[in-house]
Amino acid sequence: MKVVLSALFASAMVLSAEGMAEQKNVFGLNEKALLTDLDLVLPAKLDTGAETASLSAQNIRIFQRGGSSWVRFQLAVDGDADKHDQVLVRPLVRISQIKRRAGDMAEGESEAYTPRPVIHMQVCMGRIRQNIEVNLTDRTSFDYPFLIGSEALKDFDAVVDPSLKFSAGAPRCA
Numbered sequence: 001m002k003v004v005l006s007a008l009f010a011s012a013m014v015l016s017a018e019g020m021a022e023q024k025n026v027f028g029l030n031e032k033a034l035l036t037d038l039d040l041v042l043p044a045k046l047d048t049g050a051e052t053a054s055l056s057a058q059n060i061r062i063f064q065r066g067g068s069s070w071v072r073f074q075l076a077v078d079g080d081a082d083k084h085d086q087v088l089v090r091p092l093v094r095i096s097q098i099k100r101r102a103g104d105m106a107e108g109e110s111e112a113y114t115p116r117p118v119i120h121m122q123v124c125m126g127r128i129r130q131n132i133e134v135n136l137t138d139r140t141s142f143d144y145p146f147l148i149g150s151e152a153l154k155d156f157d158a159v160v161d162p163s164l165k166f167s168a169g170a171p172r173c174a
Contacts, residue, residue, distance in 0.1 A: 025128060025157050028164030033146055034124040034171035038088075041171060042077055042146045044125075046160045050149035052096055052118065053132055056139035062092060062117055071117045073136055077145040090119040096135050123152070126168030130155045 033044040035055075057073040064070070069092040074085065097113040116135040123132055125148075132152040139145050153160065161167070 024159040025126070026161055026167065027125060027158050028167040029160060029162045030144065030165045031125050031168050032166060032171055033148065034173065036122040036124055036129065043144050044146040044148050045144040046148050046153060048150050048153065048160055050147055051151055052149045053134045053152045054137050054139060054147040055134045056145035057136040058138055060117060060136050071119060071136065076138055076140050093118045093120055093133060098135065124171040124173035125156060127172055128156055129173040
């Protein structure tokens with residue numbers, strides 16, 4: 001009996017240590033995200049069903065500069081009018097192909113995917129700052145101007161608890 005109890009205790013200690021080493025950052029379904037290079041805090045929806053992050057933007061144009069592709073856009077978010085009217089220019093990382101929902105297609109349309117430009121942005125949630133890929137699209141018809149998908153959530157080493165909202169508090173990256 002002593003041997004069995006000792007083995008159980010040792011196993012519990014090993015499992016506990018492994019669990020601590022793999023501890024994830026817990027975020028709520030919605031969080032405040034700081035776009036650090038813009039000094040702009042936006043409410044974000046954390047969506048494990050989406051692969052990439054999406055930022056609400058309008059007047060999106062891809063152009064060439066110095067032999068590289070770049071993207072010019074304006075934010076389409078509520079709040080600071082100066083930031084909304086500001087034209088932003090970022091290097092184009094790639095073009096993503098986002099699967100369209102059936103409700104997003106007009107009758108007769110057959111394209112199942114829509115192309116979106118992808119840029120890198122530095123984002124802070126809670127105390128964690130990451131450089132993530134963000135696709136640009138007009139999200140003005142959605143409740144949240146910023147969506148953080150599963151690839152970015154992996155970068156944040158995050159798990160999402162849908163019973164929580166804004167649990168990380170205001171972004172406070174050093």
